[in-house]
Amino acid sequence: xxxxxxxxxxxxxxxxxxxxxxxxxxxxxxxxxxxxxxxxxxxxxxxxxxxxxxxxxxxxxxxxxxxxxxxxxxxxxxxxxxxxxxxxxxxxxxxxxxxxxxxxxxxxxxxxxxxxxxxxxxxxxxxxxxxxxxxxxxxxxxxxxxxxxxxxxxxxxxxxxxxxxxxxxxxxxxxxxxxxxxxxxxxxxxxxxxxxxxxxxxxxxxxxxxxxxxxxxxxxxxxxxxxxxxxxxxxxxxxxxxxxxxxxxxxxxxxxxxxxxxxxxxxxxxxxxxxxxxxxxxxxxxxxxxxxxxxxxxxxxxxxxxxxxxxxxxxxxxxxxxxxxxxxxxxxxxxxxx
Amino acid sequence: xxxxxxxxxxxxxxxxxxxxxxxxxxxxxxxxxxxxxxxxxxxxxxxxxxxxxxxxxxxxxxxxxxxxxxxxxxxxxxxxxxxxxxxxxxxxxxxxxxxxxxxxxxxxxxxxxxxxxxxxxxxxxxxxxxxxxxxxxxxxxxxxxxxxxxxxxxxxxxxxxxxxxxxxxxxxxxxxxxxxxxxxxxxxxxxxxxxxxxxxxxxxxxxxxxxxxxxxxxxxxxxxxxxxxxxxxxxxxxxxxxxxxxxxxxxxxxxxxxxxxxxxxxxxxxxxxxxxxxxxxxxxxxxxxxxxxxxxxxxxxxxxxxxxxxxxxxxxxxxxxxxxxxxxxxxxxxxxxx
Numbered sequence: 066x067x068x069x070x071x072x073x074x075x076x077x078x079x080x081x082x083x084x085x086x087x088x089x090x091x092x093x094x095x096x097x098x099x100x101x102x103x104x105x106x107x108x109x110x111x112x113x114x115x116x117x118x119x120x121x122x123x124x125x126x127x128x129x130x131x132x133x134x135x136x137x138x139x140x141x142x143x144x145x146x147x148x149x150x151x152x153x154x155x156x157x158x159x160x161x162x163x164x165x166x167x168x169x170x171x172x173x174x175x176x177x178x179x180x181x182x183x184x185x186x187x188x189x190x191x192x193x194x195x196x197x198x199x200x201x202x203x204x205x206x207x208x209x210x211x212x213x214x215x216x217x218x219x220x221x222x223x224x225x226x227x228x229x230x231x232x233x234x235x236x237x238x239x240x241x242x243x244x245x246x247x248x249x250x251x252x253x254x255x256x257x258x259x260x261x262x263x264x265x266x267x268x269x270x271x272x273x274x275x276x277x278x279x280x281x282x283x284x285x286x287x288x289x290x291x292x293x294x295x296x297x298x299x300x301x302x303x304x305x306x307x308x309x310x311x312x313x314x315x316x317x318x319x320x321x322x323x324x325x326x327x328x329x330x331x332x333x334x335x336x337x338x339x340x341x342x343x344x345x346x347x348x349x350x351x352x353x354x355x356x357x358x359x360x361x362x363x364x365x366x367x368x369x370x371x372x373x374x375x376x377x378x379x380x381x382x383x384x385x386x387x388x389x390x391x392x393x394x395x396x397x398x399x400x401x402x403x
Numbered sequence: 404x405x406x407x408x409x410x411x412x413x414x415x416x417x418x419x420x421x422x423x424x425x426x427x428x429x430x431x432x433x434x435x436x437x438x439x440x441x442x443x444x445x446x447x448x449x450x451x452x453x454x455x456x457x458x459x460x461x462x463x464x465x466x467x468x469x470x471x472x473x474x475x476x477x478x479x480x481x482x483x484x485x486x487x488x489x490x491x492x493x494x495x496x497x498x499x500x501x502x503x504x505x506x507x508x509x510x511x512x513x514x515x516x517x518x519x520x521x522x523x524x525x526x527x528x529x530x531x532x533x534x535x536x537x538x539x540x541x542x543x544x545x546x547x548x549x550x551x552x553x554x555x556x557x558x559x560x561x562x563x564x565x566x567x568x569x570x571x572x573x574x575x576x577x578x579x580x581x582x583x584x585x586x587x588x589x590x591x592x593x594x595x596x597x598x599x600x601x602x603x604x605x606x607x608x609x610x611x612x613x614x615x616x617x618x619x620x621x622x623x624x625x626x627x628x629x630x631x632x633x634x635x636x637x638x639x640x641x642x643x644x645x646x647x648x649x650x651x652x653x654x655x656x657x658x659x660x661x662x663x664x665x666x667x668x669x670x671x672x673x674x675x676x677x678x679x680x681x682x683x684x685x686x687x688x689x690x691x692x693x694x695x696x697x698x699x700x701x702x703x704x705x706x707x708x709x710x711x712x713x714x715x716x717x718x719x720x721x722x723x724x725x726x727x728x729x730x731x732x733x734x735x736x737x738x739x740x741x
Binding site: 106111114203337344345348349353355373375387388391395396 | 444449540541675681686689693704707708712717719723729733
């Protein structure tokens with residue numbers, strides 16, 4: 066325990082000093098499903114929570130091919146040039162490996178990853194599925210404690226992940242592409258409704274006019290949608306990661322958004338609501354992983370699975386028995402695995 | 404307990420006699436979150452499981468407006484005319500009420516609901532969200548025990564629900580509409596990939612040619628997709644609920660499907676795989692509802708929520724404390740609510 070306390074203090078010190086290696090290690094600690102790591106993660110987070118929150122949290126989504134990575138690279142440059150530090154948290158759909166996707170970090174957003182004022186964390190989809198909400202929230206807080214003032218959370222655009230991300234960020238940016246003819250169909254109406262701003266990407270060269278036409282379409286469509294609970298009126302802009310057009314405008318919109326929502330109090334209200342949602346989400350997460358910390362539960366689960374598969378036991382009755390096994394293990398105080 | 408046994412026996416008898424009122428009551432029992440109802444539901448299901456399984460389970464999905472209800476009404480008529488009984492399990496997105504959506508049952512599929520050889524169960528979306536998988540599976544088994552040979556499970560087309568339904572049915576039918584210009588974009592590629600057959604609806608009058616064009620588009624698109632794990636090659640047909648065109652063909656396709664998959668053994672393999680998935684899904688469901696059966700947990704949860712909302716406790720630490728409360732309640736054998 067003493068050594069664990071010592072380690073927690075080293076994590077804390079490293080993060081507050083903005084050490085990117087320590088920050089990356091701390092995020093890995095948050096992602097651990099081992100019980101001893103979890104208590105250390107809880108402890109670390111508690112010592113850092115008063116240093117977090119001083120940021121704008123931006124969710125960015127869009128269909129595959131819309132140019133999310135290049136957009137984020139160019140947008141990050143604008144942020145860095147304005148003297149602010151930026152952290153990018155993203156999910157790598159191609160990787161199922163645990164413990165941080167090194168390849169993903171290096172091959173995507175290569176220029177940005179070399180900049181010492183930027184921090185990029187790519188979580189493999191293997192961890193993210195089912196756990197994305199929980200760990201991304203911790204990562205946001207750790208990055209804030211490490212002094213990152215702009216936090217970008219990128220999602221892969223599956224519909225479900227957008228809803229999870231919307232519940233973690235202050236500002237939600239939807240990237241869309243012109244000219245593919247399916248601007249309004251290609252992405253679910255619900256996602257469009259969540260957007261605080263829609264940016265039509267690749268508005269350069271021959272693409273400028275189609276992008277402007279798509280912009281007009283969305284401006285029209287947004288009029289038909291319900292007003293946001295924040296009172297914010299969503300904007301539609303065109304931009305190009307290639308030429309940089311529109312990127313400073315997006316930065317200005319986000320600043321205007323934060324200023325407006327701070328003045329109405331919605332900014333803080335929304336973050337508090339997100340906190341209580343996190344509580345529920347993390348409790349559900351703990352419930353999903355806790356039973357498998359007990360040897361007896363994993364052993365019984367394997368046996369019951371065989372019985373169910375062979376039609377010798379109903380799935381519902383098997384689930385009931387596994388819950389009983391879990392309860393018995395809790396009562397018995399059986400030793401934990403981790 | 405004796406009275407409960409007596410009641411279970413009455414349920415069992417009524418269902419095996421095909422009594423629709425008892426069947427409806429038994430489904431309501433399955434949906435109950437009360438502990439005493441749950442054990443009775445488990446008991447009832449166990450006595451009926453040997454009478455279940457003798458059916459074809461058909462999942463039907465499609466975007467709003469594609470004509471799911473009218474399709475199911477006309478399709479059911481074909482099934483009834485062939486001498487078979489049909490049960491339709493559906494979710495009513497407009498209703499949040501619990502205990503069966505009476506209005507929904509009456510207003511949709513009005514003709515079918517009057518037929519004594521048909522059983523329609525509409526679950527309000529309020530119950531279905533998060534619980535659809537669990538209770539729909541039980542409903543399927545009960546309907547089979549009550550002698551329904553064709554079970555239709557209708558989904559509202561949200562993407563997430565299709566995946567859940569695919570894991571419960573033998574045959575997955577996707578309804579699409581021609582002429583809206585968004586045939587391939589309007590529904591996610593993943594849903595198309597899950598379909599065993601795609602039916603282009605409303606192929607009547609001036610709509611026949613557009614429907615045939617859409618059929619050709621999909622036939623082309625399906626060639627580009629991966630082969631189904633079952634070895635089945637998906638079909639694309641046109642149909643009209645108004646004229647009845649194409650409906651006998653769909654019935655034939657489903658019979659051919661069952662025959663082919665029975666001969667390869669995939670039919671049974673798939674159902675066994677679905678059983679073990681149900682086991683996991685139901686265990687997760689029990690884990691999600693079990694803690695709230697304890698007074699102490701719901702009381703502590705409310706208190707912790709306030710602390711988190713007021714920024715006096717981290718969400719993660721609050722979740723950890725609530726898990727501890729749950730474990731203490733399990734150990735203490737505190738009295739259940741239900």
